[in-house]
Structures are given as C-alpha cells and as structure tokens.
Amino acid sequence: MAVIWRGNTQDRLYQDTISSGGGNSHKHKDKYKDKEHKHKDHKKDRERDKSKYGNSDHKEFSEKKHREKERIKHEDVSTDRHKDKHKEKDHRKDEVYVPISLSNICPVSFSSGLFIRCLFLFFRTEFKPKKIKIENDRVDKKTKKRKQDEDIKPKKTQKNKKGEVADGKKKAKKEPEEKWKWWEEERATDGSKWRFLEHKGPVMAAPYEPLPSKVRFFYDGKQMKLGPEAEEVATFFAKMLDHEYTTKDAFRKNFFKDWRKEMTSEEKSKITDLKKCNFNEMGEYFKAQSEARKAMTKDDKLKIKVENERLLQEYGFCIMDNHKERIANFRIEPPGLFRGRGDHPKMGMLKRRIRPEDIIINCSKDSKHPKPPPGTKWKELRHDNKVTWLVSWTENIQGSIKYIMLNPSSRIKGEKDWQKYETARNLKKCVDRLRNQYREDWKSKEMRIRQRAVALYFIDKLALRAGNEKEEGESADTVGCCSLRVEHINLYPEKDGQEFVVEFDFLGKDSIRYYNKVPVEKRVFKNLQLFMENKQPEDDLFDRLNTSILNKHLQELMDGLTAKVFRTYNASITLQQQLKELTSPDENLPAKILSYNRANRAVAILCNHQRAPPKTFEKSMQNLQTKIDAKKDQLSDAKRDVKICGCDWLKKAVERLEEQLMKLEVQATDREENKQIALGTSKLNYLDPRISVAWCKKWGIPIEKIYNKTQREKFAWAIDMAEDDYEF
DNA sequence: AGATCAACTTAGTACAAGAAAA
DNA sequence: TTTTCTTGTACTAAGTTGATCT
Numbered sequence: 079m080a081v082i083w084r085g086n087t088q089d090r091l092y093q094d095t096i097s098s099g100g101g102n103s104h105k106h107k108d109k110y111k112d113k114e115h116k117h118k119d120h121k122k123d124r125e126r127d128k129s130k131y132g133n134s135d136h137k138e139f140s141e142k143k144h145r146e147k148e149r150i151k152h153e154d155v156s157t158d159r160h161k162d163k164h165k166e167k168d169h170r171k172d173e174v175y176v177p178i179s180l181s182n183i184c185p186v187s188f189s190s191g192l193f194i195r196c197l198f199l200f201f202r203t204e205f206k207p208k209k210i211k212i213e214n215d216r217v218d219k220k221t222k223k224r225k226q227d228e229d230i231k232p233k234k235t236q237k238n239k240k241g242e243v244a245d246g247k248k249k250a251k252k253e254p255e256e257k258w259k260w261w262e263e264e265r266a267t268d269g270s271k272w273r274f275l276e277h278k279g280p281v282m283a284a285p286y287e288p289l290p291s292k293v294r295f296f297y298d299g300k301q302m303k304l305g306p307e308a309e310e311v312a313t314f315f316a317k318m319l320d321h322e323y324t325t326k327d328a329f330r331k332n333f334f335k336d337w338r339k340e341m342t343s344e345e346k347s348k349i350t351d352l353k354k355c356n357f358n359e360m361g362e363y364f365k366a367q368s369e370a371r372k373a374m375t376k377d378d379k380l381k382i383k384v385e386n387e388r389l390l391q392e393y394g395f396c397i398m399d400n401h402k403e404r405i406a407n408f409r410i411e412p413p414g415l416f417r418g419r420g421d422h423p424k425m426g427m428l429k430r431r432i433r434p435e436d437i438i439i440n441c442s443k444d445s446k447h448p449k450p451p452p453g454t455k456w457k458e459l460r461h462d463n464k465v466t467w468l469v470s471w472t473e474n475i476q477g478s479i480k481y482i483m484l485n486p487s488s489r490i491k492g493e494k495d496w497q498k499y500e501t502a503r504n505l506k507k508c509v510d511r512l513r514n515q516y517r518e519d520w521k522s523k524e525m526r527i528r529q530r531a532v533a534l535y536f537i538d539k540l541a542l543r544a545g546n547e548k549e550e551g552e553s554a555d556t557v558g559c560c561s562l563r564v565e566h567i568n569l570y571p572e573k574d575g576q577e578f579v580v581e582f583d584f585l586g587k588d589s590i591r592y593y594n595k596v597p598v599e600k601r602v603f604k605n606l607q608l609f610m611e612n613k614q615p616e617d618d619l620f621d622r623l624n625t626s627i628l629n630k631h632l633q634e635l636m637d638g639l640t641a642k643v644f645r646t647y648n649a650s651i652t653l654q655q656q657l658k659e660l661t662s663p664d665e666n667l668p669a670k671i672l673s674y675n676r677a678n679r680a681v682a683i684l685c686n687h688q689r690a691p692p693k694t695f696e697k698s699m700q701n702l703q704t705k706i707d708a709k710k711d712q713l714s715d716a717k718r719d720v721k722i723c724g725c726d727w728l729k730k731a732v733e734r735l736e737e738q739l740m741k742l743e744v745q746a747t748d749r750e751e752n753k754q755i756a757l758g759t760s761k762l763n764y765l766d767p768r769i770s771v772a773w774c775k776k777w778g779i780p781i782e783k784i785y786n787k788t789q790r791e792k793f794a795w796a797i798d799m800a801e802d803d804y805e806f
Numbered sequence: 807a808g809a810t811c812a813a814c815t816t817a818g819t820a821c822a823a824g825a826a827a828a
Numbered sequence: 829t830t831t832t833c834t835t836g837t838a839c840t841a842a843g844t845t846g847a848t849c850t
Contacts, residue, residue: 417819419817419818465812465813465814466813466814467813467814470812478811478812479812479813481814483813483814491815494814494815495815543816587816587817587818588816588817590817590818626807626808642816687817687818688818689818689819690818756817756818758817759816759817762816763815763816763817764816
C-alpha cells in the first residue's frame with residue numbers, strides 16, 4: 079500500500095525550512111525532516127499549469143452593482159411582507175428528476191489579476207470597517223485598532239420607518255403580540271448578549287420507576303431481584319436489546335463496567351458475566367408498554383398532549399429583553415447508555431442522571447429566579463450576560479458542558495445566523511484574491527505555507543471541514559482537512575482519463591464517509607507527493623498545519639474569516655448559481671420546486687450531507703415499482719384498445735396514463751437519488767435563506783413550498799427582508 | 807506554544823405526528 | 829375507518845472557534 083504514496087518520479091522544486099520563522103514544528107511531527115529537492119523538468123510540466131479551474135462559470139460577479147443595491151436595500155427595509163397563505167397541495171410527487179453531475183457544482187473559479195487587484199483595493203478601503211459591532215470589546219482587547227464606523231445593521235435600523243415596529247415590546251407577557259422584528263433594531267455593541275433574562279429553569283428527567291415485580295431478570299438461568307440502582311441501568315440495556323449496539327464488544331464492555339458500579343456489593347459479586355444476563359422479560363415489557371401507548375384511546379392521547387403543552391408553556395419559554403422567546407431544549411437529558419456515532423470507544427457507558435446539584439442556572443439578577451425542585455439546590459446561580467445559555471451542566475462521558483439555549487427563531491440565534499451569512503458574503507467579495515494568494519503559496523519555499531495553501535484549496539474546492547485534532551481513544555477516529563492522514567488519500571498521476579487525480583477516502587464528522595476522486599492542479603499534486611514523502615500511512619498529511627494556524631492566517635486575510643466560512647460561502651453561492659441555471663421561466667410550479675430541490679441537492683452533495691437510507695426504503699421503492707408496473711399494464715391495455723377502436727376518448731386516456739406513468743417513474747428516480755442524501759442540514763445551516771426567499775418571490779412560489787413552519791420561523795428575518803433581486 | 811476549556815454551530819437519527827392510501 | 833407512508837420535531841452527539849491556562 080504505502081508504495082503508492084511514495085512515488086519515485088517526483089520533480090520537486092522544494093527547499094524547506096530556510097526560515098520557518100515562527101517555529102511551527104509540532105510535537106510529534108518533526109520526524110520527517112524536510113529535504114532538498116531539485117526540479118527535474120517533466121514533459122507535462124507546463125501544460126497543466128494553466129489552471130484547470132478557470133473553466134468554471136461563475137466568474138462574473140457584477141460586484142459593484144450588487145453592493146450598491148444591497149446598500150440601498152439595507153437602508154430601506156421594506157416592511158410589506160408576503161402573507162400568502164397558499165393552501166396548495168404538495169406537489170412533490172410531480173417532480174421531474176434531472177441528475178446533477180458533481181462537476182457542475184465545483185465552486186471554485188479564478189479571474190484575472192486585474193480584477194483581483196480591484197477587489198483587493200476595495201477590500202483595503204471598504205472591507206475592514208465592516209466589523210460587526212457586537213465584537214468591539216474583543217477587538218479592543220486585542221488592541222487591533224479597528225474603526226467600526228457605520229455598520230449596515232444599525233444603520234438601517236435608524237431608517238426603519240413604516241411605523242409598525244414591534245409595539246408589544248414593552249409588555250412581552252401580553253400574548254398575541256405582533257411578530258417582533260428584531261432585525262430592525264439596534265444591536266448591542268458591548269459584547270453583552272442580553273440585558274434581562276428570566277426563565278423557569280429546566281424540566282428534570284422523570285424519576286426512575288421500578289419495574290413491576292412480575293418482570294424478572296435472570297442471571298445464569300436463575301431469577302434475581304435487582305436493587306433499584308442496578309435495575310435502572312439494566313433497563314437501559316434491555317430497551318436496546320434489538321439494537322445492534324448491544325452486540326458490539328465495546329458497547330457491552332463499557333456497559334458492563336459502568337453497570338457494575340451501580341450494583342450493591344452482593345450483586346457485584348454474583349453478576350460477573352454479561353453473557354449470563356437475561357434481560358428478555360424487561361425488553362418484552364418495554365415493547366409491550368410502547369405498544370400499549372400506541373393503542374391508547376384518543377382521549378388518553380389527548381391528555382398526554384395537553385400535559386406536554388402545559389409543560390411547554392410553563393418551561394418552554396423565557397423572557398429575554400422584554401420578549402418572550404422559545405427555548406430549544408428545556409428538558410434535562412435523561413440518563414441512559416451513551417450512544418456514540420461510528421466506532422466510538424465510549425459507546426455503552428452510563429450517562430448518569432443529572433441532579434439539580436449538577437446544574438448551573440444563568441439569568442438576570444433582577445429576574446424571578448427558577449426554583450430548584452423541593453429539597454434540592456442548584457449547583458450555582460449566575461448572572462452572566464456575556465453568554466446566551468440559560469442552564470448548563472457537565473456531562474459525565476466526555477466531561478463536556480451541555481447547555482439549554484434558545485430556539486433558532488429567537489433574536490439571539492437569528493442575529494448570529496444573519497451575521498454568519500454576511501461574513502460569507504464578505505468572503506465572496508475577496509475570494510478571488512484569496513484564491514490567487516493560495517495558488518501563489520503552493521510555490522512557497524516554506525513547507526508550512528505550502529501545506530496551509532493546499533489545505534485551504536481543499537477546504538475551498540471540496541468544502542471540507544477544518545479538522546481539529548482529537549484526543550485518541552476519547553472519540554471515534556474521524557478527520558477533517560487539517561487532520562487528514564496519508565492513509566486518507568491516494569494519488570493517481572492518471573486515472574480514468576484524467577490527470578493528477580486525488581482520491582479521498584476518510585470518515586468525517588459523525589463518522590460519515592467522505593469518498594471523492596478529484597482532479598487537481600499539477601502543483602497541488604506535486605505538493606501532496608512531497609507532503610507524503612517518507613511518511614507512514616498513519617502520519618499526518620499536513621504535519622505543519624493545524625486549525626489554529628490556518629484560522630489565524632485566514633483572519634489576517636479577511637476580518638471574521640475562518641475555515642468554516644468557506645463551507646457557508648460555497649454552499650450558498652452554489653445554490654444561487656444552480657437556481658439560476660436550473661430554473662426555467664416557463665416551467666410550472668412543481669417543476670420549479672423540483673429545480674429548487676435539485677439545487678439544494680447539489681449543495682448537499684458538495685457538503686457530503688448523507689443519511690442512512692430510510693428503513694422502509696426498499697419496501698417503499700418496491701411499492702412504487704408495483705405501481706409503475708400496474709400503470710404500464712394499464713397503458714398497454716389502453717393502447718391496444720385504441721388500436722381496436724381508435725376513438726378520441728381512448729386516445730385521451732392513453733395520454734393521461736402516459737403522463738401518470740412518467741410522473742411515477744420520475745418520482746422513483748428522484749427518490750432513489752435522494753436515498754442517501756440529506757437536504758435538511760444544508761437548508762438549515764448553510765444556505766443563505768435570502769437566496770431562497772428571493773427565488774420564491776421572483777417566480778411567485780409560495781414560501782411554504784420551500785420552508786415548513788419551523789423553518790419559516792427560523793428564517794423570519796430573511797423572509798421579511800429579502801426582495802426578489804437579492805444577490806448573495 | 808500547546809493543552810484545555812467554554813460556548814456555540816452543525817449533524818444524523820429515532821420516533822411522533824400527520825397525511826395519504828386502502 | 830384503519831393502515832401505511834412521509835414529514836416534522838426532539839434529541840443529543842460531534843464538530844468549530846476563540847479564550848484562557850500552563
């Protein structure tokens with residue numbers, strides 16, 4: 079295997095560590111001493127140097143215009159909102175599938191030096207000042223003398239007219255309250271996240287209810303009564319009996335170890351082998367319970383619903399700065415067995431019950447403080463308005479802190495989201511300059527700079543995540559860009575008729591596999607060969623780089639720039655470009671929505687957003703196929719009849735059947751293609767909602783076709799402010 | 807300079823709820 | 829209706845980032 083990685087035909091023009099000024103060596107990474115390399119000219123050397131990149135088609139940014147437009151728009155936020163309550167049927171099923179090729183969505187392109195220079199000038203003169211005010215204090219601390227003059231947001235607030243500005247503000251307790259448009263208001267400039275915060279605290283997990291005595295546990299074939307502590311943990315396992323987790327060694331081992339900690343010494347001495355434990359009756363009991371729940375009468379179901387609603391009303395909201403805001407997760411996570419993703423070394427460990435004594439409450443001093451349950455105390459009550467959380471506790475598996483925070487529809491989340499897309503749009507303004515820069519850096523005489531530049535190229539071109547280093551044994555072995563190892567890529571000077579192909583194969587976040595073969599520029603290829611020289615498969619590809627170095631560099635290139643901004647930028651720009659490309663004016667509504675979904679899908683593919691094929695997938699595909707077959711039969715019958723009789727109405731029927739058949743087939747293809755692709759994540763986290771809103775407005779598509787209720791709440795700001803000509 | 811911590815975003819999955827089909 | 833399939837929501841794990849500690 080390793081042989082492949084150490085090609086012997088390299089022509090390197092590399093001389094390392096002439097300066098290395100900052101001393102960037104890493105602890106374990108210095109084992110590869112850089113070498114002197116000579117440049118051996120190769121035949122093909124020249125031909126590829128013209129970027130392969132250039133052919134991508136979104137060169138034309140018509141920047142200035144947009145900027146001008148944007149400025150005007152921001153200053154004059156129209157308040158008329160489309161309040162269409164379109165009640166149309168869902169047309170998903172009418173979608174026509176058109177495949178997307180990955181090559182279509184390659185987001186990278188470069189333009190001429192002149193243009194870059196212009197951009198650069200623009201950046202120098204206009205970009206810097208756009209610092210978001212909220213961060214002032216941090217900036218000050220860093221003594222980065224930065225002038226924030228006007229910022230778009232506050233500015234447009236001042237111009238906010240049209241009277242109807244949130245009036246219910248003063249008495250947030252009043253119920254209906256005109257929807258509050260926080261995006262038309264001034265933002266805090268002092269780093270505080272709120273001025274007033276009041277809430278009722280978390281909902282604690284329901285206490286453990288011991289099993290009825292008829293439900294037995296057997297050890298080594300003999301019945302055994304467990305004490306409540308051990309029993310509770312046993313039920314966690316019993317509930318998962320059907321899950322393949324319980325067959326995994328690590329899971330069983332971790333579980334058993336933690337379970338034993340909950341046992342009395344007597345239990346501990348008896349129960350020494352998990353294999354001898356029989357949880358079946360428990361498992362059956364819980365299954366029966368959930369069946370019973372499903373079979374409950376409507377009345378009982380309603381009662382539960384009402385109770386849930388009550389809980390939501392009582393604990394699901396808080397008051398933040400005069401507004402009632404929805405809390406995202408107001409329930410404390412109940413105890414259970416830890417389910418890590420992928421090959422997690424800690425799977426099966428006991429996630430312990432959180433007590434009030436573990437919980438930190440954050441709220442205003444002058445608010446009504448949440449009361450701990452009778453007879454208990456909170457761990458701490460604090461009043462920190464520099465953070466957004468209401469409740470926190472430390473979880474026992476990784477020792478990380480968990481928080482209760484607000485819903486995405488809240489001001490505090492919305493502002494942040496908006497800001498995220500503004501940063502991405504700023505990147506758009508200077509991305510060409512940056513791309514030229516890293517291409518230059520591929521030639522640097524410093525290894526660390528080359529590595530940085532190649533990594534950045536991957537992040538930009540392939541939308542890879544930054545890739546922090548992780549502590550071994552603490553979590554599943556996954557990587558991102560900076561933490562890629564030699565074993566995660568293969569280099570092919572030639573593959574499938576393309577030159578300089580890099581094959582990626584690694585597990586990313588959530589242990590989702592990233593597999594991709596991409597042709598890269600020759601320089602990148604040569605650099606990769608260089609980085610891999612004299613390394614073992616398990617060595618870091620970018621041994622002179624980590625996320626902190628990379629982000630520091632990015633910060634210097636553009637204010638607020640970090641690695642993840644590239645993902646946001648490339649996702650959003652891809653959506654915009656795909657929408658432009660795919661939407662044809664004369665299409666009907668379902669076809670347009672299909673176009674939207676296809677654009678969305680392009681982004682999901684770019685970001686590698688996958689899902690497990692739905693459990694019922696095969697079956698539902700089969701059902702669909704049956705339908706298709708039936709339709710085909712019907713059709714051929716009808717055709718035969720036409721031949722015999724030839725009357726008009728029969729011909730019509732044939733046409734109709736053909737159409738129906740096509741729809742079904744299209745639906746099948748579409749579903750098949752979406753089998754492993756998840757659209758939700760990109761829609762929720764990467765796509766500037768204003769692009770979608772503008773598209774809807776432009777083509778008269780009801781926004782409900784694109785965003786469901788929750789999504790409309792989250793993106794209320796965008797729905798309110800984006801016009802049909804919005805440009806990302 | 808690296809390790810660790812804190813805070814927050816991004817992620818897929820399980821299951822409930824709702825809609826469509828039978 | 830009841831059953832089946834689809835969509836929405838809750839849940840919580842797993843990332844990124846920047847600050848702070850050592």
